[in-house]
Amino acid sequence: MSAFYDPSVGATKSLSPANRPSSLAGKIVGLYDNTKEQADIILEAAAEDLKRRHGVKELLNFRGIHYSKPAPLETIEEMARKCDVVICALGG
Amino acid sequence: MPKADLGGTVYDAIEYFYTKPWSDGLPIVPPTEELIAAMLRGTRCDSDEELGLVPPNFERLTVRRVAEHAVMAGALPQYMPVIIGAMRAILDEKLNMHGVQTTIHGVSPLVIVNGPYGRKIGINGGRGCFSPGHRPNATIGRAVRLILYNVGGGYPSASFSCFGQPSRYTFCIRENEEDSPWEPLSVDRGFKAGENVVTVVQCENPQLTHDDANDDPERLHVATTDCMGNMGGMNAWRATDMVVALAPDIADNFAKAGYTKADVHKLLREKAGRHVGQLKQGGLWRIERLNRYVTKVDPNDDNCFVPAIQEPSRLFLIVAGGRPGATTAVLHGWNETTRGVSVAYEV
Numbered sequence: 001m002s003a004f005y006d007p008s009v010g011a012t013k014s015l016s017p018a019n020r021p022s023s024l025a026g027k028i029v030g031l032y033d034n035t036k037e038q039a040d041i042i043l044e045a046a047a048e049d050l051k052r053r054h055g056v057k058e059l060l061n062f063r064g065i066h067y068s069k070p071a072p073l074e075t076i077e078e079m080a081r082k083c084d085v086v087i088c089a090l091g092g
Numbered sequence: 093m094p095k096a097d098l099g100g101t102v103y104d105a106i107e108y109f110y111t112k113p114w115s116d117g118l119p120i121v122p123p124t125e126e127l128i129a130a131m132l133r134g135t136r137c138d139s140d141e142e143l144g145l146v147p148p149n150f151e152r153l154t155v156r157r158v159a160e161h162a163v164m165a166g167a168l169p170q171y172m173p174v175i176i177g178a179m180r181a182i183l184d185e186k187l188n189m190h191g192v193q194t195t196i197h198g199v200s201p202l203v204i205v206n207g208p209y210g211r212k213i214g215i216n217g218g219r220g221c222f223s224p225g226h227r228p229n230a231t232i233g234r235a236v237r238l239i240l241y242n243v244g245g246g247y248p249s250a251s252f253s254c255f256g257q258p259s260r261y262t263f264c265i266r267e268n269e270e271d272s273p274w275e276p277l278s279v280d281r282g283f284k285a286g287e288n289v290v291t292v293v294q295c296e297n298p299q300l301t302h303d304d305a306n307d308d309p310e311r312l313h314v315a316t317t318d319c320m321g322n323m324g325g326m327n328a329w330r331a332t333d334m335v336v337a338l339a340p341d342i343a344d345n346f347a348k349a350g351y352t353k354a355d356v357h358k359l360l361r362e363k364a365g366r367h368v369g370q371l372k373q374g375g376l377w378r379i380e381r382l383n384r385y386v387t388k389v390d391p392n393d394d395n396c397f398v399p400a401i402q403e404p405s406r407l408f409l410i411v412a413g414g415r416p417g418a419t420t421a422v423l424h425g426w427n428e429t430t431r432g433v434s435v436a437y438e439v
Contacts, residue, residue: 005160
């Protein structure tokens, strides 16, 4: 049997998740609405809790174009630039 | 590209692939250099040519990587032009393969082949075209699926699809142009007659409707259009694609009644659908989505007709299957974010 090729995704695509902060106090948190129904309700509830119980410094709202499409690259870049943490809500 | 040499036999290699998420559950042909080189001789494309980024991991797909998966799928080199054409269509953003790779739904890209080359290499568009037993259909569709797994990263373990569907193993047919009374899909889509074209549409499995009792078009459409407007289908009221494949005998009955393909297309679009009063009773009806995705629907008018096909270009009408057979295959679509894509391919 001669050598064969590994058909899987290249190693360059294996990324580790970003470090999670131990506390949200004083952080800027982005809230991403994927546009599916009720996502906004989930995020509103989360926002209230984040401010009241976790001392989040600022909340920024973002919204996708359709829940079946990925977040636009410019939105991802803006979130990365402006936020310490982003929470995504998937409606239903 | 990483390379491994296990030694041992071909069976050891097959079993090794089962220890990785690289197969669809069926044995693969190990992609050795010799077999990949032979596969590449089936295309005039340069092996380094990039066809695009395969979602959701957006890994680059080159012609060489297509060849690796064509080997794994058991394809012959002469199938390469069709597989490459299908992947060009699949990677067009209009098809939204990213969404389908990650959806809870179960649709899969159906590859429909038109033109003389598909016939030459034996892609079945006739009897049993959706069935097992036809190497081009089986392996072209399988190569596409393996690419979506291994290059796109859309492995079964990463899929959210609730049920999936059997056509995720393979989903490739040819239009039965020689038994059709009309022009082929490729001509409907703006290509010249005789061009080699592949069209890809995100579809559910075929649902068969049967009618061996009618030849009057006003009755002959009923079984099919009822299925097209299925309350549980994504086409119930949302704007999405659908493929309808008429068996040659059904197409002939329409043609004998003087119907052109455009006439049948129009008839199906006019008759398939539900009234608001029916849609409200359950299923996918969601008032909050109406204004986002559909126009011309008055949710307060129970008599308002909501067509299953919201615009003509969303219905892909073909002739396929064999004789005899008073059967139509209806393949429901997904959602408004996908549009079927057609590309001419080089041989």
